[in-house]
Amino acid sequence: MKRITIVLVTSLALCLFGATAQASFPKISVSTPSPESKDTIIITVSGFLSTPCWNVTHTMTQNGNTFDYQIDVVAEDVVCIQIISAYSIVDTIIGLAPGEYLVTVDERMYPLFSPFILSHVEAKFIIRDNTGGGCLICIAGDVNLDGFVTIADPMYIIRYIFSIFVAPPQCPERWDIDGSGDTNIGDIIALLRYIFLNGAEPVCGP
Numbered sequence: 001m002k003r004i005t006i007v008l009v010t011s012l013a014l015c016l017f018g019a020t021a022q023a024s025f026p027k028i029s030v031s032t033p034s035p036e037s038k039d040t041i042i043i044t045v046s047g048f049l050s051t052p053c054w055n056v057t058h059t060m061t062q063n064g065n066t067f068d069y070q071i072d073v074v075a076e077d078v079v080c081i082q083i084i085s086a087y088s089i090v091d092t093i094i095g096l097a098p099g100e101y102l103v104t105v106d107e108r109m110y111p112l113f114s115p116f117i118l119s120h121v122e123a124k125f126i127i128r129d130n131t132g133g134g135c136l137i138c139i140a141g142d143v144n145l146d147g148f149v150t151i152a153d154p155m156y157i158i159r160y161i162f163s164i165f166v167a168p169p170q171c172p173e174r175w176d177i178d179g180s181g182d183t184n185i186g187d188i189i190a191l192l193r194y195i196f197l198n199g200a201e202p203v204c205g206p
Contacts, residue, residue, distance in 0.1 A: 004092040005060075024048040026071070028103050028123040029147030030139055035170045037136045039095055041127070044147065045069050045105050046088040058089055065099055067091075071107040073118070098129040126204050128173075135171035141191050141202035143174050149202070154191045157183065176205030 026047030033040055049056055055074045060067060069089065103125070107118040126138040141149040144156045157175065158164075161184065169175050169183070177187035177194075193199030 003094075005089065024107065025119045025121055026105050026107065027148065028105060028121060030103065030123065030125045030137060031145070031147040032136050035135050035145060039136070041093050041096065041125075041137055043067060043091040043093065043103060044088065045071075045103075046086070047071070047107070048084060048086050049073055049107070056085060056087060058087075060089075060091065066102045066104065069103070069105040071105065073107065073109045096127050098127045100124065100126050124201075128204075135173070138171065138173050138204035140174060140204045141177055141194065143169065143171075145170060145174075149191075149195065151195060154188045154195070157188050157191070161185065161188075173205040174202075177202040179203040179205065181205070 024047030026045050029042075029044040029046075031042050031044070033042065045058075049071075055072075057072045057074070058069060059072070060069050062068075071087070101124065102122060104120070104122040106120050109118050123139070126140075128136060128138055139147070139149065141153055143153045146152070160169065172183070175183040175187060178190040178200075180186060190199065191202060194202055
């Protein structure tokens with residue numbers, strides 16, 4: 001496995017003195033340079049942290065098929081102005097074997113005493129054997145290929161089913177939300193239940 005990392009940190013605004021760091025519940029995006037990519041995936045972790053007199057760093061470790069990101073917010077014993085900072089960690093990973101993978105992200109705060117977790121998020125994706133063509137990764141339910149599962153995805157299916165646009169699905173295995181073997185109104189309902197009602201997780205079709 002080959003890994004290339006890019007880290008971006010942007011200060012957004014000045015706030016009040018002395019506020020404490022807040023959890024950002026970061027977003028995880030898994031994508032490819034193009035839908036038909038053969039061996040390259042891109043993992044992006046992004047979020048916001050209020051960082052008055054804090055340093056924000058990160059580590060990533062791979063344990064089997066799990067990528068563990070730890071965002072560390074470490075206190076400094078000085079007086080300064082609170083700054084809201086956006087961070088983005090972009091990992092380009094080449095050569096993963098087919099299988100199911102998990103990305104976990106923990107934001108940990110290190111005040112002057114013991115550390116504690118600010119937030120924990122995770123996302124699953126599947127690497128497919130696409131030597132015969134097709135899409136390298138499957139994030140079940142991500143039909144618009146933006147790396148996330150959101151309300152935009154069932155809306156995308158609605159537009160397709162009712163011929164509001166007629167472009168054929170890319171990565172069609174992501175569209176069979178309920179595993180029925182077809183894409184229909186049932187997949188829209190299943191995806192809406194997953195997003196809003198803690199329903200069953202989407203599946204990746206064959």
